Amino acid sequence: MIYTDILVIGSGISGLSYALKVAQERPDATITIITKSDDEESNTKYAQGGVAVVTNFETDSFEKHIEDTLRAGGGLCNREVVEIVIKEGPQRIKEIIDWGVNFDKNSSNTYDLGREGGHTENRVIHHKDITGAEIERALLDAINKLENTQLLNHHYVIDLITEHHIPNEPFDKYSLNCYGAYVLDLKTQQVKKMSAKITLMATGGCGHVYKNTTNPIIATGDGIGLAHRAKAKISNMQFIQFHPTAFYSNRPGQLSLISEAVRGFGAKLRTASGEPFMHKYDEREELASRDIVARAIDSEMKLRGDDFVCLDCRSLNREEFLKHFPNIYQQCMDEGYDMFKDLIPVVPASHYLCGGIDVDTFGQSTIKNMFAVGECSNTGLHGANRLASNSLLEALVFGHRAAIKTVERLNEDKFNYINLNKVPEWDEKGLKVNEEMVLLNYLRKQLQVLMSDLVGIVRSNSRLELAKQKEEEIYRAVKEIYNFSFLSPQLSELRNLVSVAYLIITQSIEQKENRGAFYNKSLDKK
Helix, strand or coil, rough: EEEEEEEEECCHHHHHHHHHHHHCCCCCEEEEEEECCCCCCHHHHCCCCCCCCCCCCCCHHHHHHHHHHHHHHHCCCCHHHHHHHHHHHHHHHHHHHHHCCCCCCCCCCCCCCCCCCCCCCCCEEECCCHHHHHHHHHHHHHHHHCCCCCCCCCCCEEEEEEHHHCCCCCCCCCCEEECCEEECCHHHHEEEEEEEEEECCCCCCCCCCEEEEEECCCCCCCCHHHHCCCCCCCCCCEEEEEEEEEEEECCEECCCEECCHHHCCCCCEECEEEEHHHHCCHHHHHHHHHHHHHHHHHHHHHHCCCCCCCEEEECHHHHHHHHHHHHHHHHHHCCCCCCCCCCCCEEEEEEEECEECCCCCCCCCEEEEEEECCECCCCECCCCCCCCCCCCHHHHHHHHHHHHHHEEEEEEEHHHHCCHHHCCCCCCCCEEECCCCHHHHHHHHHHHHHHHHHHHCCHHHHHHHHHHHHHHHHHHHHHHHHHCCCCCHHHHHHHHHHHHHHHHHHHHCCCCCCCCCCCHHHHHHH
């Protein structure tokens, strides 16, 4: 058994900012951060556009940002949470600047504010087109200076430890505690019991439940899968935001993202034959919210039988564009496209989960002493659809609030202590075989295809019912493999992806009206 006061699962902006705040407030507390990949590999790293936050109070206001967020969320946002995030945002930004994050400024030495779809004002602060990578760099530098914090990479969480795992321990299934986790050390291939007073879930999104996504390969819904098996309440999984403009490729997996800020800069959408079309769908045209733009692109592709639409940057100021988007320009050049000469092929791709593990205004889940922050959580901020660049702000605000509540709990020291020696070692008994990786890959691809084809941007009752049947078949196959195979990250990821797919499908079937990112064409006929 490894003991730590705080166990942080995930090393993106949510986990790192939370750990920094707890470490500063309680330097005597031991904090362990675990990540299944390298330190810096997270969804945060790939955030291009920036952080939406009110900094210019002459032209902008909290109320404008609040109203933009509520409008994008299709009427399902929790207004209290929206106000908390937006009004506490500026102070959280000041903190990460103090921690070493650099944001671009203009000739007047004020923030160079960008604008993205759904925003009525320029309010997105950024670091060129690699804002997430800059934040990740600074937070990791700050973490590495702390004496009471350790970051363990290549460690994969298999299951949370709750009363379920303790023989003869009485428990109320509606009032479970989290005592830590079983963790697979990928280097030694040993499963460790890690005990913690408080566990933070900061595992990011689940983009790889779909065939095409802008998410890194690690985004397999692990936190949601873990929480689902531990009986946490999970909601709004039907609201999957598809980014309208990922670089079109026949290669499955992570697609290069072409930031929404490029359209905010003036780029226009065209059909594959070069004709404009956004005016047919929304008066804001390219600056409409993501759900509208993604469905418009999907509609045009289906009407014309095209595999993609195009982004037109040819008339934009080259010098200014390259100053703002050097990496996006180079990505396109690497693919053989010059953004100032060629139309760039783009396609919607799974991008962001608006639901997740239900939490209160301090990030506490329905499992005691387990917090969830960031994309794996459902705070109520996003409602049915996320406003662009609100996610990093949410991570900072809720990371802070979860840290404050954590410090309160540590100071009170009223934890439900149990004899952790009763927690059994990871059960590897029984016949175990080395399952061929080809079978795991096959099932994963089958799951991704069914989700992309049947539970994508546009859904229908018949598609969802078929998806439910197919998901159940894959679930049974994965369960059989899990019961008779040695543990591996690939098998565990597949197990979590199946849980995520189940939640998306079942909650899509339960959704009886079209809102935000959710669109079921069968509901239009009623």
